[in-house]
Amino acid sequence: MKENVYRNTWFQLENYAHSLKSSGTLRLLEVDDSRESLIVNQTKLESFDELLQGQGVHMTIYTKRDEIIYPNNAFKASISKKEWKKLKQGKIIYRKFDIAGRRVKKKMVKPTTNLDVSLPEPPKKLDSAYSTERQQLTDIFVPCFNSRKELVAVISLGSIASNIKEAVTAVEVNLLYALLISAALGLIVSFILAHYMTKKIRRLQSATKQIADGNFDVAIKNRGKDELDELAHDFNRMASSLAASNKEIERQEELRLRFMADAAHEMRTPLTTINGILEGLAYDVIPEESKEKSITLMQNETKRLIRLVNENLDYEKIRSGVIVLNQTELNASEIIKNIAKQLEAKAQENNDCFELALPDELPIYADYDRLVQIVFNITQNAIQFTQNGTIGFSGERGYRETVIRIYDTGMGMTSEQVQNIWERYYKADPSRTNKKYGESGLGLSIVKQLVDLHQAQIEVQSQVGKGTTFTMTFPDKQA
Template sequence: MIFGINKSIFRRILFSNMFTVLLGLCVVGLMISFLTKDYIIDSKKDELLRKAKRVNVAVQNVRLPDDGLKDLLLFFDQSYDTRIWLFDLQGKIVATSAKDEVYIGKSVDASIVAKVSKGENTVMNMEFEGLKEQMLSVVVPWGKDNQLYGGIVLHAPVTGMNETITNLRETILWGTLFGLLLSAVIASYLSWTISQPLQKIDRAAAKIGMGDYSERIRIQSKDEIGELASTINHMVEKLEIVDQEKKKLEHIRQDFLANVSHELRTPLTAMQGFLEALQDGLIDEAAKPRYYGIIYNETLHMNRLVDDIMDLIKLENNEIMLSRSPVDMETLLSQIAFKFEPEATDKQTEIELAIAGPLPKAYADANRMEQICNNLIKNAIKFTENGRITIGAAYEQPYIHLTLSDTGIGISTDDQEMIWERFFKVDRGRSKKNQGTGLGLAIVRELVALHEGKIEVRSEIDKGTTFDVWIPTVETVQK
């Protein structure tokens, strides 16, 4: 595939460059040839006209040919390297610069005589008997002032012009060959500079297609290919992130299914065992209420688990809409402390409030705010015995800062990063008496984020844990 790319690009660039050079040089060569030929002919015509007028000046006082006129014409013939003829008004040649005088007595064309009679100059290619070469000829009037005796003809061979055109064409041909060679070299270089980066891109794309997102394309050029490589690298980075997120989500999904199965299996197994014992009549009448109570508690645990899962799914799918309004946090915290006081007392734990000064109203959903506090206090009571739980609140513009501290077992540094995950339990290796779904803190984090707040945790093993929650105030939202 790589070779095919290289070969195709090379052929395209080579043939296109060579065709362009060949076509351009051919067009230019033809134009130069024709323009040069026209230029040489025009120059020759102008030169011959000037010479013919000079000859007229020299012979304008001579009306009849004599030996002196012939010598004068011979002198101009040798000086100008041209053949010179004189003809009268009837078109008959009366004198020439040739010694043999072969054309004396012959006539020129009547149209030429007519133009000369009008005082006009004439330029043409003429062929005369006895001359093998094509001659460029000019005709000017012969006379003085208003007296016209006839015409003067000067003609010169065009062999020099043909040789010049031939040499020019040969030069253009060699230039064309050199241009073709140069275009081949340039095409090879351009093909290499294009195909090499494309080969790198092709190799990288093959690895990326196989799932290797660590591959990067190293191209330093700033042209379109360099931009393409940069775009592909950026795309690979995003694909790598998406792939990692996908693997993470798949891992979370598997953990979720495993944890849900475990959390459901445990109460179901207990309920099944107790129901089978009751059905088989293995339980005394006096003990039945206790077994019914256990079964009832297990159903409550399963119901809480299902409710928590539904809440978390709705939060993550943005299906829960808050009904936010001004909330008196001091009153809310007092009610929550009073509600959980009996449960804390059973564990010889004291709950105290620490409200710092008057608090502004929080802009929150009162029911969801109560759910946040309930989950945090339940965790504190669960892991605190013979200790103290402190519920604090203070105004830290633009938030109300809630703190919930306990003197319980604490959370290790490694676990502090995991407590927000679904089904994660700090006491998973300690005691089974503290039942829970492991979804409480995950729900708390989602609800706090939904309130546009933030939450943090501070903890030390065997010294206790503090959760800090910041909730926006009404004044902040109104601004």
């Protein structure tokens, strides 16, 4: 700001100097063939000087480094040889702070006394009637040249430094006022913004505490105007996600408790049966002709326990990625026909019949044991929920894939049940549970995991009272 004030002052002084040069006050007149002399229009120069003095500007005209042509008692600033050399080169010299002086005549005050006595005056020195007056200026020096590019005069224009200091001080005061006003407004705006931001942060804090206390049904209102609103939006998404996760955990826990209850019940029944038969054999209370039947019953109950444990182990192995598939080219028709023969007796117990619509050769790229497990679990699930109906198998080749369908005419499922059948321990209809197979609720969960391991797809279509169709699509081996 100070630099700008000085630059403006120098610019104004330089304009005055150029006006002085172009106004005809200084004229170079030819006297002879070899010299030029400087002619000063005293009247115009004095008028110009009066005008400048009214602006607080002092003018001095140098003809040499230490010689002044106008005015007689001008404020004279010293010019160094180096600066005079620059002036000869046509450069303008700018000074921020300069001290100039002039000789002024002292005012003589005659002493007064009550005694009418004339005393002789003391002897005076030559310059005792004059003193040097000094003044601080901000000035410039502008060179003037003749037609031969010779320096003949230097115009010095100076503005009283105190005037510039006053201007700078005035600007500083104005800036100080502006700073104070801006600071006050800034504090007010900052307080408002801080209150606004703090209010939002407190909402987030309150909502966080509610989530920490287990209440996930929290939503923070936001208008999406700033970063805190974006944070509130993300917080609401997190709360919704936590609420959904909490519901899923509760649902899984409910299924787990149901499974534990079902498993305990299912395990208690065969264990009680086995224990009763063993006690009967130990105490020899079972007739000889019933011993074989009792042993067969124990075998069946033991198989039920083994099947229950194996299904849980299989599910955990599949979910943990322990099981590694050994996929090869297989004939799916042959595998399905063998499974149908194995489960034919079970189907007849429910008065069900098998219907096969398979080609002689149905190539499929799969793991033999796991493919058998998939078809077996779906088939026994169909037997479990079909009474006096039909369970069918069909297969066909697609584009670089094999499609297998297993359908039944059983009780069917609702759309909600279809969405949940892949869940662990889920039972579409616990009241229709078959005691010989499917009692754990893990069969279809295992199917889904094994299908995913094959990078295959499985779809379910079902209608209540009309039946269910499982469609599996196995991709061919990638080249």
